[in-house]
Amino acid sequence: MKLRSLGRDNNLLEPIKRKMKRIFVPTISGSDWQRLLGKPKLHWKKGYSAMSAAACWEDNHPNLPSEIVETLHSTDELSLKSLELLAAIPEWEVDLPGGDRPSQTDILAITRNENDLVILAVEAKVEEPFGPTLEEKKNGASEGQLSRISYLEDMLGRTTPFPSHIRYQLLHRSVSALLTAKSFHSSIAVMLVHSFSQSSKWRNEFEAFCSELKCTSLSNDVWEVPNIKDGRLLLGWCKGNPAYLAMELPSGL
Template sequence: MKRIYVPTQSGTDWQRLLGKPKLHWKKGRSAMSAAACWEGSHPGLPLEISSLLDSCRDSAVTGLELLLAIPEWEVALPGGETVSQTDIMAVCRNGSGLVILGVEAKVDEPFGPTLGEKKAGATAGQLERIAYLEKELGRSAPFGDEIRYQLLHRTVSALLTARAFHAKVAVMLVQSFSPESNWRDDFDAFCAGHACRELSPGLFEILGIDGLRLIVGWCKGDAKYLDVELPSAF
């Protein structure tokens, strides 16, 4: 994974970073909707994200200034060669310091397999990774089999990136452009599996994390971006 980045000229520049650029670059899907939203919100955070964070009135995450947003940010994890690829990893700041904000964009795409499905026939490396993720999330016992695996590694990716930047706060947000809030129940189940403190509706702090604060949340993306069609780079 390279650590040299250049500014985008338009949302189309995001396409080449996707795991499957031609397959995933479609109007009304999360990749294109997120690219259009973030490019349209520049130089700040999307309004729904800043509004959600400001709603908790916690000085650690209110009034954030966007310093840098990197599409398809890769984080290496133990137990295999596959990286966790976060849709947007943003470096932000306010008067309290740096905040790392990892964003998982969704429309109707699910969060992938459950832990039960992932463990069925898993290799030793895959089981090692699951155990590592659970430990990083402060678990003294495994999550239930119904929890979605993607929510674990996206949250830990934000946590590890915050440590790398010496940030005091890591945030993992689901930015859902789905009018029906598809898969919200999976997010709620993930939160219920922790010792969480509700900061405001849709925003929770996971307690018991060493060294920094870890916050997860769900926000409704602006549905107007479902109708935006960005050109293809291919």
């Protein structure tokens, strides 16, 4: 196995492919979230999704953010009622076949009530899009990346490829939720967009994804994906509290 040296100490060596950590330390404040970001200095700004989500989730601890509770309660699903937050893990990584990077979920929330254990995979947004379309992703893609897309489509119950305009991020975040639920022996996975955009920017892209999957509407903001082989997958859109857009957390670096 090839080894490379680490920056500060040339005597420290590690495999080229980074291993996903499964040891987590409780936060002291929202600033502790910054170091976990892919680009900590670039993405840690007031009014952006990373800082707004950190401020919101820390402020609502030990409970789920109230707007998420309201969104889940908008359905008739008993499994989504009165969920207790067992753990919230920022920047949860899920390994996927093909490619060389895991899918990184903004917040993994492990929750339960008297009926079920429910996995919430939360994607925080303000004005950011859902990344490249499938057409853009496939352009110049490696064989491994193309095999990953096929794997994601199969996991989502597709028998034909998604149209080119569908956003790739929505596929891998949804499948990450499913795989995480399976790991925790949970029968229900929810991929929830926690959008702090007050104009609900990019909701049309999210709804296009739901439409292509022929989802069943459980409320105005929650849908269920059919044809899932193992367990249930729900997709949700939650409008975040705009107060957190104005909150500025100090750097944790």
